[in-house]
Each structure stands twice: as structure tokens, then as C-alpha cells.
Amino acid sequence: MMKNNRTISSSQLIIPPISDSTTTKNNPPYNKQELQFGKVFSSHMLQIPYKGSGGGGWQSPEIVPFHDLKISPAASSLHYGLQCFEGMKAYKSINDSNDIRLFRPELNMKRLSNSMKRLCMPGSDFDHQELITCIAKLVRLVVIDSKSLCFTDAIYILNGLQFLDQDWIPTGEGYSLYIRPTVISTHPYLGVSAPNEILLYVITCPVGPYYTSGFAPVRLTADTPYVRAWPGGTGAAKVGGNYAGSMKPQTDASKRGYSQILWLFGEDQEITEVGAMNVFFFLEKGDGSKGRELVTPPLTRGDILPGVTRQSILDLSRSWGEFEVVERSITLPEVRKAASEGRLIEAFGAGTAAVVTPISAIEHLGSDIEIPATGELTKRFFSDLMGIQYGRIDGPDGWSVKI
Numbered sequence: 001m002m003k004n005n006r007t008i009s010s011s012q013l014i015i016p017p018i019s020d021s022t023t024t025k026n027n028p029p030y031n032k033q034e035l036q037f038g039k040v041f042s043s044h045m046l047q048i049p050y051k052g053s054g055g056g057g058w059q060s061p062e063i064v065p066f067h068d069l070k071i072s073p074a075a076s077s078l079h080y081g082l083q084c085f086e087g088m089k090a091y092k093s094i095n096d097s098n099d100i101r102l103f104r105p106e107l108n109m110k111r112l113s114n115s116m117k118r119l120c121m122p123g124s125d126f127d128h129q130e131l132i133t134c135i136a137k138l139v140r141l142v143v144i145d146s147k148s149l150c151f152t153d154a155i156y157i158l159n160g161l162q163f164l165d166q167d168w169i170p171t172g173e174g175y176s177l178y179i180r181p182t183v184i185s186t187h188p189y190l191g192v193s194a195p196n197e198i199l200l201y202v203i204t205c206p207v208g209p210y211y212t213s214g215f216a217p218v219r220l221t222a223d224t225p226y227v228r229a230w231p232g233g234t235g236a237a238k239v240g241g242n243y244a245g246s247m248k249p250q251t252d253a254s255k256r257g258y259s260q261i262l263w264l265f266g267e268d269q270e271i272t273e274v275g276a277m278n279v280f281f282f283l284e285k286g287d288g289s290k291g292r293e294l295v296t297p298p299l300t301r302g303d304i305l306p307g308v309t310r311q312s313i314l315d316l317s318r319s320w321g322e323f324e325v326v327e328r329s330i331t332l333p334e335v336r337k338a339a340s341e342g343r344l345i346e347a348f349g350a351g352t353a354a355v356v357t358p359i360s361a362i363e364h365l366g367s368d369i370e371i372p373a374t375g376e377l378t379k380r381f382f383s384d385l386m387g388i389q390y391g392r393i394d395g396p397d398g399w400s401v402k403i
Contacts, residue, residue, distance in 0.1 A: 005058045008048060008126045008200075010133040012060040032170040035208040037353070041066055042168035042177070042204045046138045048131075049186070050123040052196030058123055061134045066203065072188035076195050081241045082185035084115035087352045088308075089176040089207075090139045090403070092169050093391035100140050100169065102401045103389050105132045107308045108181070115237040116183055120194040135179060135202055136403035139169070173390050174209030210354040215382075217360035217373035218259035218349070220274060222332055224249045228263040228273060228303075235272070235303035242305075243276065250275070260349070262332070262362055265303060269332040272297055277349035277357065278310035281330060282323075282377050284343040292345070293324040294377075309350040313381055315396065332364055339369045346375025356382045 005012070030040045045066050049059045077083045086108045093099035109128035116124035169177040181202045187195035226249040229235025234242060249261050260275035273279055278296060285291045294317055299306055317325045338344040347359040360373035388395030 005056075007123075008058050008061065008130045008134065010061065010130045010137070013134055013137060014060050014062045030206055032172075032175060032206065032208060035170070035175075035206055037178070037207050038205055040205055042206070044138060045204075046134055046202040048134070048200045050198045050200065052122045055197070058126065063138055069199070069201075071184075071186050071199075074188050074190050075185060076187045076189070076191075076193075077184040079190065080185075080192060081239065081244075082119050082121070082187075082195055083183065084112065084119060084121075084237060084239045085180060085182040086112045086238060088179045088181070089352065089389070090169055090179060090204075091176045091389045091391075092171050094173055095391055097171055099391060100403050101389065101391060102132070102136070102403060104308050104312065104399050105135070105401055106398075107306075107311060111238060111306060111308075112181060112183070115239055118234060118237040119185075119239060121183060121185065121198050122194075122196060123198065123200075131181070131200075132401075135181070138202060139177060139179070139204065140403050168204065168206050170206050170208065173386060173392070174211075176207055176389075178205050178207045180204070210357075215358055215374045215379070217358040219257070219361040219363070219368070220260050220262040220359060221253050221256065221258040221363035222262040222264055222269075223363050223366065224253065224261055226261075227265060228261075230265060230303055231301045233303060236299065236305060238305060246276070258363060264332060265301075268329075270297070270329050271332055271335070272304055274349040274357075274359070277351035277354070278304065278307040279347070279349050279359075280313065281335060281338075281347045282345045282375065283338045284345065285324075286338065286341070286343060291324060293326050295326050295328060295330050297330060298327040307351060309352060309355060309385070312385060312399070313350055313356075316381065316384060319396070332362070335362070336364060336369050339371065344369075344371060346373065346378055347371050348375070348378045348381075350381075355385050 043066055044063055046061060046063055048061045050057060051059060088105060088108045089103065091101050093101065106128055109131055113124050113126065179202060181200065183198055183200045185195035186197045186199050228246060229242060253261050262274050263272045264270060265272050271279060280294060280296045282292065282294050285293055296310065297304055314325060335344060349357040349359065356378050358374040358378045359371055361368040361370050387393035388400055391400060
């Protein structure tokens, strides 16, 4: 029986009987050496409808076989871009394949809630921990007799029982199960208005290392007439429209031999992001002090996505106390000047997919600013973050969440 609530409730999670025809849990159809991002999906998905206008709010969560969605062709997500999403991963510990972890999932939940608020979606005040628990049950579900479950909070009882999608998580450092929570408006009417019906669903897919043969530095171009985001826009929310608008400039850059766009804003050419990642510059200060600083653009303008990897890099580097860590505006002319004076030590992008991506050059006004790559700090962040994610090293409390 479906129930409804003001917020998401993991205690009402519905799991229909699972038969051999609806799962390939014992033989996932992929070769991990040939995995391509987003091409193979696991057998099950989580879905949680929300019905407003007297419909009762959040309905009972369900774990169901992976399937195509059925929505009205008038749904406002299809016409007005009312959709947002998240990107996160589940990792198998290097030391124990039964030890499965999420990395700082509360930050993803906070960002998803903020994205929903920005799109005026109902239900944006959902309980973050309840959704995390539902996702954990999707990733690591213990099935006793296809009808009853055995679990204690978010820590699941193993004892040789069967899992639904655990075998979809490839083993080995660099391999993981990518998790894509998504919220779309299912409001079945035309007209530009806030939706009163939405669907939150979560799909997963096994992924391999972003770098198959070690670090691959990228060459960027800042020579584009396009802008990714601006103050007052949706740059701080993870909404589909932000990515749709980047397709043409990204294609143009690729044709000219550059991997990504370095996004700028305003007459001062303030740096915002690189491709779909946050960006960092490690440089010596220009005041003659020989001090070093790690700089990333601030979130205060509202045109930059608050990345989970970005926040983790800031937290780690501040805990080291070895150099100054600054969130401030940085312009492309400042970067060019630092490079010409030999003060630009290294630069990198940061995001869930690649963790960190070294930058070797930035095209600006028709010529390339060359940057040493791959730098030692970039390598250190990559190693430490991967170590925490896979349980190879201990990280700060609450970062690596066992499920």
C-alpha cells in the first residue's frame, strides 16, 4: 500500500518480489576492462513520486527493476527544463569487498535540495538522511526470501545472504558504482508555472577509472564568446540547462584541439569553472613574500557549483596548514601574469568523475599559457582523496560512509 508523507521516509520503502527475470545480480553483463561512462546500467532503480494539491506529498519509496519512464508529453520537465540531478559514487573497499562506502553523501543531498528550491519544486525540504538510507538500500539490499528484509539502520546484515545490485560495483581502485539521483517535473500541463508533481528517481551504473593509463593533462581554451553562468542565474544549482548550453562551445573547442572550456565572466575575465568541474590554481604570491596560495573562485556570486570534491580539497588543504587556502576572485590576466613570472606552479580541475584533472595549457587571445603538469599537489590530492574513498587511508570523520 502506497503511503504519503511531508518528507521522504525510508521506513516505508517498498520492494516488490524479485525474481530471476528481473535481476541479473549474479552475472552483471559487463566487462570491467571495457566500461564506458553511462553506457551500462544496473538492474534496479529507486523511485519516489511527489504529488501536491491534495495528493499527500511524498509517496512511498520503491525499488523496482530498471525501466523506461512513462510521463505525459506535456510534462513541464520536457518543455521548461524543470529537472535537476546529482552525481555520487559507491566504492568497494580495497581491503574488503563487502565494505561498501559513499563519499560525503550529505553534501550531495544538500545540493540536490538547493537545486530543487531554485527550480521552485515542491518537497525540497526532504530529510537528507532518509534519502541517503533509501539509496544505500538500493546499492546494498539484503534479500532473504524476496519479500522480507533484514537490516539495522543503514548497516546491513551480511551472513551470506543475496544482494540485489552489490555485484554491479566493480572491484579495484578507480572502479565504482556511479549513482545518479534525478528529480523531474511530471506536472502534466503546459504553461510556465511551478510544478506540483515531481518524480525523484535514482539509477546506477558501473564505471571504471577516468584515466585508463595514468593522469592525462588537459588543454583548455578561454577563447569563446559564450558564458556558462552569471550572478542571479542557475550556476550554483545542478540543473540540466547549465549543461545543455555548454554543448556547442564544447564541440567548437574540441574541433580546435582543446579538451575543455575555461569559463570566464565579466569584463575583468573572472575565472569561474573548467568544463563541468571546479578549478584551482596553485601559485606563488606576487608580493615578494615567496608565500604560496591555493586559489579557487568563490561561491558568493552564485554562478559556481558547490562541488563535493571542491569542498573536500579545501578542507584537506586547510587541515595540512602548509600554504594559504583562498576562495577569491581570480582573473585570467592574473593567471597569465603569474605564468609569465614563473609563479604559476600548477592548476587542476576537480569533480566527482575524475577527482582531479591536471591542466597543461590555457588558450587566451590566440596563444597558449603553458602550465607545468602534472604537479605534485595535484597528485597528492588525487592519491589522498582516492585513498579515503576506497578505505586505503582514514579520512576526516564522516567523509567515508559505510553502508
